[in-house]
Amino acid sequence: MQRLAGRIMLLWGFPRAVIALFAGAIGAFALPPFGFFAVLFISFPILVWLMDGATGNPDGGWFARLRSAFWIGWVFGFGYFVASLWWLGNALLIDADEFAWALPLAVLGLPAYLALFYGLATALARILWSDGFGRLAALGAAFGLAEWLRGFVATGFPWNAVGYGAMPIPLMMQSSAFFGIFGISALAVFVFSAPALLGTKKGMTAGLALAALLFCAHLGYGAYRLQMADKMPAAENQPVVRIVQPLIDQSRKLDDAERASIFEEHLALTALPPENGGKRPDIVVWPETSVPFILTQNPDALTRIADVLQDGQVLVTGVVRSEDAGAGFAPRFYNSIYVIDSNGQIVSAADKVHLVPFGEYVPYEDLLRNLGVTDAIAMPGGFTAAPQRAMLTLPGGRTLYPLICYEAIFPDEIDDDVAKAGALLNVTNDGWFGATPGPYQHFQQARIRAVENGRPLIRAANTGISAVVDPFGRLIKGIGYNQKGVMDSTLGGGFAPYWSTRARENHFWLVLLSMLLIAIVSRTGFNFRTN
Incomplete structure (x- = not known):
């Protein structure tokens, strides 16, 4: 040596x-x-x-x-x-x-x-x-x-x-x-x-x-x-969560002609009966930007969601939210999550706080434009960041702590409100990365956030890996990468003792x-x- x-x-x-x-x-x-x-x-x-x-x-x-x-x-x-x-x-x-x-x-x-x-x-x-x-x-x-x-x-x-x-x-x-x-x-x-x-x-x-x-x-x-x-006693009255993994190819998501069929695929998976005669899901979770249009501008789509959800069920889905910026200004768009009840009403919402540079927004856009770097300005995105993170509140009072896409890799950005949450929620679309190590690395980092914060994790990913993870990072149930389907699971494990971010x-x-x-x-x- x-x-x-x-x-x-x-x-x-x-x-x-x-x-x-x-x-x-x-x-x-x-x-x-x-x-x-x-x-x-x-x-x-x-x-x-x-x-x-x-x-x-x-x-x-x-x-x-x-x-x-x-x-x-x-x-x-x-x-x-x-x-x-x-x-x-x-x-x-x-x-x-x-x-x-x-x-x-x-x-x-x-x-x-x-x-x-x-x-x-x-x-x-x-x-x-x-x-x-x-x-x-x-x-x-x-x-x-x-x-x-x-x-x-x-x-x-x-x-x-x-x-x-x-x-x-x-x-x-x-x-x-x-x-x-x-x-x-x-x-x-x-x-x-x-x-x-x-x-x-x-x-x-x-x-x-x-x-x-x-x-x-x-x-x-x-x-x-x-x-x-x-040795921890199982938590009582746990909801059954259904995670939908639709496996939508990224090229289809970029095709305007595919929007209606993509939406219907999500609805069809949501309506599947529970496996082996199990309990029907209380919460259905779709991945990031699953709804391929501005939902509030399509009331018929909300009606379709209400038709598919049974009484008392709730849908938690990634969406693009638009907001009027006033006369003379272009509307603002947010990468968001909606909670929709069985009546087709949006009852809670949260916007993404930490956007992906050059993917969801262009940093120093004015400077780059002045320097003539117009190709970078033209990259996909155009989202606005929320000023602060909002908790998602479900009917009945249960709360979820939202982490949209790569927000799950920032441990110091999870604040003390996480102690009030019933679970961490990570919705993402790792289809951009293909069959590479990326989705596996992203999943591991999300699991570590569950361990750090002593909360179970609900993770819905378009192409995988979707899973329910207990507060100790153990996989309760999941869907592997590049598989299409649904999984129903309780959260399991209750809450774990944890230290605050500070x-x-x-x-x-x-x-x-x-x-x-x-x-x-x-x-x-x-x-x-x-x-």
Whole structure:
């Protein structure tokens, strides 16, 4: 191991970049649909050894000394994000004649941007780099900070944070309820980096022991929470939820001539009898933008919904909502959810708060237009963001906490109102991504939100994965990707004990502070012993 570490440290130029790219790329196998988390025990030790050799020019000042470390982190991140996000290009191939020009931006440009955060992480870690296991703490703290920044800088895109690789199954998801995804990311980098100590020896015993302790605590806490979940009494009077997965091809959704038939397909699936003579559904859920027209402008459509729903049933569906902006102004459109009762009345609504840049709106639109970037302005979308999140209230008083599409990847945007909700509701259309890792990654992140917030999850996806997940991240019932049909299920599991978003943020900062102190002591420990 020492010989391998030494060879990697001494790499230079192109071979060094290739190894960094490889180390990042293989890390993608820790994410869904693979879930092979052990590969990160290869990825991060290689990164540590590359950092050991990233000394830079000692006579060139701080910037020159950190530049080499930044470059290694950026290449590592570029490999990781290209390998784990390449499927984003599939969305642009749906209407290739119009948007194929943007394919390099999605497949290479976005990873290049996201890799800047990992470059920042390695540069910051290099400031407190040492020979012992303190450098692992520095790297963990820096990566945790980078993932946190990735959650909100430039509207945020925390997709595939490193911590998700440490949570492939419910047993390994439970720690997120205490630390959140960013705290888990910091701790995961420390643990996954620990084998690097086998190649450098200094601080090996203490570092490996601490990493083993953290990993065992991670598994032990998961086992404890799941054991506690099995002893919880089942919640009474749970509604039966029907999730409709219509499997509508994205090209059909863009075809005006298909709108009526798409709507009727949703209604036909809604009207199917329960399987095996089971209880009829109380709540029917359709995916994001399932209704292919402005529902309030089509009263006959509301009548059709009322005809299909039985007395007391309620439909929760993704829609496009329009709003008059006043004389002389174009109407505003919102990506929304409606709750419709069996009389065809809209009784509750919620609009999407966090829109997808360049998919649902164009950031800095006026600036881009002035610069002549008209192709970007023409991309599909044109939605308006809601100023704040609204809860959905169903007849009878039950409430749902709505997360439309990729809103489920932003843990810090879920406020304290979630404690009042009977379940999280995630409606999405992952049909844009095709048969790629994208839908599986999205589903995992939504499951983690259920664990963090101690609430069951109802998830309806056009092409899958649709599911009901209990508050501990366990699948109660689901429909696999690229399958058409319905599933009926109770929520199950009641509510789980959870920490508030603010508490998880505090725990995250405590993790970073602890790692920072370890890194500082390791960096300055020699001076302490000699004074």
